[in-house]
Each structure stands twice: as C-alpha cells, then as structure tokens.
Amino acid sequence: MPHIEAMGLQESAFGTADHDLHRIRRAALNPFFSKNTVRKLEPLIQERVTKILSRCNDFKDLDRPLILSDMFSAFSNDVVTEYCFGFHYHRLEKQDFDAVVKQTIHAQASMNHLNRHLPIIFQSIMLLPSWVLRMAIPSMALVENFGSDCAKAINAIKASSSSEVSKASHATIFTELLEGDLPANEKSVPRLIQEAHIVTAAGTETTAWCLSVIIFHLLDKPYLLQKLRRELEEAIPDISVEAPWLTLEKLPYLSACIQEGLRLSYGTPTSMDTHSVHHNESIYPSSYEFKPERWLDNPRLDKYLVSFTKGTRQCAGINLAYAEIYIALANIMRRYGGPGSPGPDGNFELYETDEGDVKMVADYFIPFVKADTKGVRVLVKKSVV
Ligand code: HEM
Numbered sequence: 001m002p003h004i005e006a007m008g009l010q011e012s013a014f015g016t017a018d019h020d021l022h023r024i025r026r027a028a029l030n031p032f033f034s035k036n037t038v039r040k041l042e043p044l045i046q047e048r049v050t051k052i053l054s055r056c057n058d059f060k061d062l063d064r065p066l067i068l069s070d071m072f073s074a075f076s077n078d079v080v081t082e083y084c085f086g087f088h089y090h091r092l093e094k095q096d097f098d099a100v101v102k103q104t105i106h107a108q109a110s111m112n113h114l115n116r117h118l119p120i121i122f123q124s125i126m127l128l129p130s131w132v133l134r135m136a137i138p139s140m141a142l143v144e145n146f147g148s149d150c151a152k153a154i155n156a157i158k159a160s161s162s163s164e165v166s167k168a169s170h171a172t173i174f175t176e177l178l179e180g181d182l183p184a185n186e187k188s189v190p191r192l193i194q195e196a197h198i199v200t201a202a203g204t205e206t207t208a209w210c211l212s213v214i215i216f217h218l219l220d221k222p223y224l225l226q227k228l229r230r231e232l233e234e235a236i237p238d239i240s241v242e243a244p245w246l247t248l249e250k251l252p253y254l255s256a257c258i259q260e261g262l263r264l265s266y267g268t269p270t271s272m273d274t275h276s277v278h279h280n281e282s283i284y285p286s287s288y289e290f291k292p293e294r295w296l297d298n299p300r301l302d303k304y305l306v307s308f309t310k311g312t313r314q315c316a317g318i319n320l321a322y323a324e325i326y327i328a329l330a331n332i333m334r335r336y337g338g339p340g341s342p343g344p345d346g347n348f349e350l351y352e353t354d355e356g357d358v359k360m361v362a363d364y365f366i367p368f369v370k371a372d373t374k375g376v377r378v379l380v381k382k383s384v385v
Contacts, residue, residue, distance in 0.1 A: 004313075006116040006365070007108065008126065011191040012198040013316070022312070028182050029199070029316050032083070032173050038319040039245065041083060041170055045324055046242055048078050049331045051092045056336060056380055057345070065351035065377035068215055072208035073102040076324055080203030083320070084196055085153040086168035086175065104146045105205045107139035109364040150196040154189055173199065199317075205366055206267065207321045210307075211328055212376040214261035216358045217290035219350045219378065222339040224292060228253055229341045232334040239334060239344060248326040256292035258325055259305060264290060266360060266367045267307035267315065275363065277306050288359075336380070348378040 009015040013025035031037060052075055059066040074091035077098075081088040091098035115122035125133070125140055134141040157174050174196060178187055185191075218225040231253045236243045248254060263284070266274045279287040283304045284294065295301055308315035315321070337343030353376050360367035 003116065003365075006112045006119075007198070008115060008119070008122055009194040009198055011194040013195065014198045014202065015194070019312075024182075024186065025195070026312070026316065028177060028180065028186070029173075029195075032171070032176070033316050033319055035319045037171070038323050041079075041320070042245055042323065042327070044082055044170055045079055045327050048075055048092060049328050051075075052328065052332065053335060053345070055092060055097075056332070059380040060346055061380070061382055063379075065379055067097070067099070067375040067377050069208065069212040069375040070097040070099045070102060072211045072328070073105075073204055074098055075211075075328065076207040077101050077200065077204040079324060080200050080317075080320070081153075082168070083170065083203075084173045084200055085157065086172040087153075100142060101146075101204060102208075103139070104142040105201055105366070106364075106368070108143045108146075108201065109366045109368075110139070111143075112365045146201070147193065147197055150200065151189075151193045154192050154196055158189060202315070203317050203320065206265075206315075206317075207324050209367070210258075210261045210265040210321070210325055213265040213290075213358050214257055214325075214329060215332070215348070215378075216350070216353060216376045217261070217264075218257070218333065219338045219348055220355070221290065222341060224257070224290070225333070225338050226341040228257055228292075228333055229337060229343070232330055236330070236334050243330060245323050245326050248330045249322070251330075252296060253292060254326065254330055256295035258322070258329065259295045259302070260290055260292045261325070262307040263305060264288075264358070265307070267309060274306050274309070275360065275367075277304060280304075337383075342383060344383055346383045347381045349381060351377040351379045353377050 004015050005017060007015055010017075013022060013029055016022040016025055052071060055071060056066065071092070074094065074097035078088040078091055089098065091101060111122055125137060126144065128136065130141065130144060133144055154174055157172075157178060174192060177192060177195075180187075218228060231251055235247065235251055263278045266278065278284060281287055283301070308318050308321075333343075335343050335345035337347045338349065339347075352374070356370050357373045357376055359369060361370055362368040
C-alpha cells in the first residue's frame, strides 16, 4: 500500500492517494495555514510559551531534570488542539507534561512499516474491543484513545450551535470545516475525525522534536548558544515585551539555528527521502554536525531543505510550525542561558543527555532515536547574574 495509507487514515487529506480527491481535501485545509492566518494565532502561541517559561521556573534548583522533549510535545499539542477544536488539554500544566501524547504518536508510527506491508494485522488489532486492546497491546490502546478524543471533539462541535462554538478568540479549524461549503460527504463526521487525528498528530511531534534538537545542540556547543543569546539580547532588550514573529523571523542567527534544527530533525519521508538529502555531503559538508553558520554562508541552501517536502503534498502546517518554533525558541533562549552564557531567568545544563538522544537510528515515518533514550533533559539552575 502507498506510504501515506499506512496510518490507516485514508479519509484524511494526508492519507488520500487519489490526486483529485487530495486536492479537494487539501484546499479545504490550506486557508487555515496561510502565513496571515497563522499570524492571528500568535496570542495563543505566546500564551502557551509563557506557560513553558513558568514550568521551567518550577524546575529551578530541583535535582530532578526537566524533560524538554516532553514539554515541547505538550506545547505543540496544546496549540494545535486549541486551533482545531477551540479547547485543549492543558498538557503543559500536567506534572509530567502528559508524556502519553508523545508515546501515542510513537506507538502509531511504530506500526507504520508493518501496516504498509500487512495492513490486515493493523486493521484486525484496531477492531479488538478496547478492554482487550488495553490488556494485550497497551500502546495501540493509546492510539485508539487519541482517535476517541478526536471523535468526541468533532461530535461536540457538530452538536453545538455556532454561537456556542465560536467562543474561542481565534478561528477553529473544524468548526469552520463543518460550517463551510465542502460537499456533504466531505463533511461527514467519520471523515473529519480522521482529518482531526492527522492534523493534531502531524502538528505535535514534528515541531516539538525540532525544538528539542536545536536546544540540545545549543547547550552541547556553548559557543553557538552565546552567539544566539547575543543576537536575542540586542533584538529584545526588554524581556517583558513580547517580540512578534515578524521581528523574530528577521533575525539571521536565530533563523540559521532553526534551519539547522529542521535539517537535523528531518520530516516525514513520504514523497522524498529527507534523510538522504540532508546528509548529502556535497550539499551539507560535515552533515551530521549542527552548524547554523552554513545557512549564513550560503543562503541558497534553502532550496535543499526538505523537512516539509515540496510540491502539492508538502506539509500543510509549515507556517504554524515556524511560528511556534521562532516564538518558543527566542523566548526561552532569551531568558534561559547555559554554559558560558548566563540568562536573566536561569540556566539550563544538559542532564545525562548526549548526541545519542537526538541522533536518528530508525525511520518510522518520524525519526526514532535509540530505544532506551529518556529524552532531551536539562537541570534548571538559578541565575547567577
Ligand atoms: C517541524 C515541523 C513539521 C515538519 C518537519 C513537518 C513535516 C511534514 C511532512 C514531511 C509531511 C508530508 C509531506 C508529504 O507527504 O510529502 C507533512 C504533512 C502534513 N503536515 Fe506537517 N510537519 C511539521 C509541522 C506540522 C504542523 C505544525 C502541522 C499543523 C497542524 C502540520 C500538518 C500537516 C498536514 C495536515 C500534513 C498533510 C498534508 C497533505 O498530505 O496534504 N505539520 N508534514
């Protein structure tokens, strides 16, 4: 079966193999992800970033590490869920950042190869009664729960009147899709549940992993962190003022760090093999090294960044991903420093985390690192300035 059908969500735009039908489904999603529309989501993203900063503060001077990778999964999932449904699960507020969301997406991805070649096994597993699934294959029960949560959210939107659902201060994707002018069969609840499953999953681990990879490398190579923090201090002299994405995306070193993070956190190799392009040594010499400078030395490298792939199947959520990454990275690294570059709110110190915790060892549609990783972890230390 085609790669895109291996998630078992053929009613979503992502899972649609037929070109013409994909165009219809994709055209319905596109307006929600244009740059102008995403700019209107900035207050939501900023609010969640403020929550990240307060959670970092909770960990200050504890001997327990903060698992950045779990925190970022909670962040991106809160944002995309809110945008889809007009509410979110406040995963950032949860003690362990509701690490279950990350486990769910990894569980679903881990079935990808099997499902592609022997779909009958995956289909049969998902037909098991929930209680059997919970006992026999708990990881798949997580995937079922994720789908049920999407179903509950779509049914709730369908059941409420427009005045009730439009309480959110921003547009919500599935309210508008249900009220919009898609043909009736395209607005069916089962189809929209699958679309919601894909959009909320696609908008979670991808963005989160990119942030984790960037911060790992910045802390691992303090001279890079120093450069970035100098640029951020100049651009945002007063930390109480929220710098808009419009300002942040013009910062050259921040942008170079983000491009390099995207390059080394890959993307879903659906229509082309991201990993081979990003490690082509003639394009990216010392390709395994995190070197933001390569983007400043050669701005034309952009052409070879394929994390989001290209063409009609290109990631729908690029602008949302960039907005989240710019706003989160700039705000966190403006306030928190690291070795040799103290921050006003405190400092991060890598905790039992090394290159092996961010190095891709297997491609399961999303990059998997070594199986026994505990995530990208830091200790949060009080500021010494
Ligand atoms: C760093 C962050 C991200 C990366 C690297 C990424 C990467 C990708 C890739 C490689 C694809 C498949 C393209 C193909 O089929 O060739 C994809 C599809 C998709 N992504 Fe993203 N993504 C990211 C963030 C997001 C976000 C924040 C959303 C928003 C909700 C999102 C929504 C989608 C959707 C809906 C599709 C299916 C598009 C289609 O098939 O027409 N992604 N993404």
